[in-house]
Amino acid sequence: MSFITTEQANLVTKIAAILTAANETLAVAESSAGGLVSACLLSMPGASSFFIGGSVLYSYRIREQILETGKEELRLFKGSTPELFLDMAQKFRKKLGTDWVIGEGGAAGPAKSPYGHNAGYTVLAVAGPIRRAKIIETGKSNRIENMSEFTTALLRFFLDILEERRSLEGTERR
Numbered sequence: 001m002s003f004i005t006t007e008q009a010n011l012v013t014k015i016a017a018i019l020t021a022a023n024e025t026l027a028v029a030e031s032s033a034g035g036l037v038s039a040c041l042l043s044m045p046g047a048s049s050f051f052i053g054g055s056v057l058y059s060y061r062i063r064e065q066i067l068e069t070g071k072e073e074l075r076l077f078k079g080s081t082p083e084l085f086l087d088m089a090q091k092f093r094k095k096l097g098t099d100w101v102i103g104e105g106g107a108a109g110p111a112k113s114p115y116g117h118n119a120g121y122t123v124l125a126v127a128g129p130i131r132r133a134k135i136i137e138t139g140k141s142n143r144i145e146n147m148s149e150f151t152t153a154l155l156r157f158f159l160d161i162l163e164e165r166r167s168l169e170g171t172e173r174r
Helices: 006-022 036-042 060-067 071-077 082-096 143-173
Strands: 026-030 051-056 100-107 121-127 132-137
Touching (some): 051 060, 051 082, 132 143
Parallel strands (some): 026 051, 026 100
Antiparallel strands (some): 100 121
16 A cells, blocks of 8 residues: 555656756655655655655644744744745745755644634745645544645645746746
8 A cells, every 4th residue: 555645656756857958956845744745755756856855844833943033033034835835835945955845834634723723724835936825624533634635736836836836937938
């Protein structure tokens, strides 16, 4: 039995092809997905050609050590917001010097987050030549299902952005 779904494997294959062709690097700053995003990327043979690494920025303590971001930023941004996770992804990108950082964070469940977000809520963030964030809500309280869905959603979101950029670049060449 695989811990990576067929859809996740297909998404990673497409992401890897685009990043490798562009000679770009990627890092992951995940939280409630618990390392599954990084595991999916590492399952790809040749991942070292584009994947620098990742961190599970789950606690305030590790966020303070790696990003110099802690409880104060959560208060400032009023919880797990798109602005907070885009800021964290951008800080991680700057620290590592990668072309891209993808990240997520929210409430995998089964309970609400300390900031009142329901289980199944997470923010997806992409920092790179295109910066974007969005909220998804699964409506589920099952922690393991949510972790997998957050992973798939982040990979799909990033692939959509990569394909959008490639399409825009193709249009500009005409």
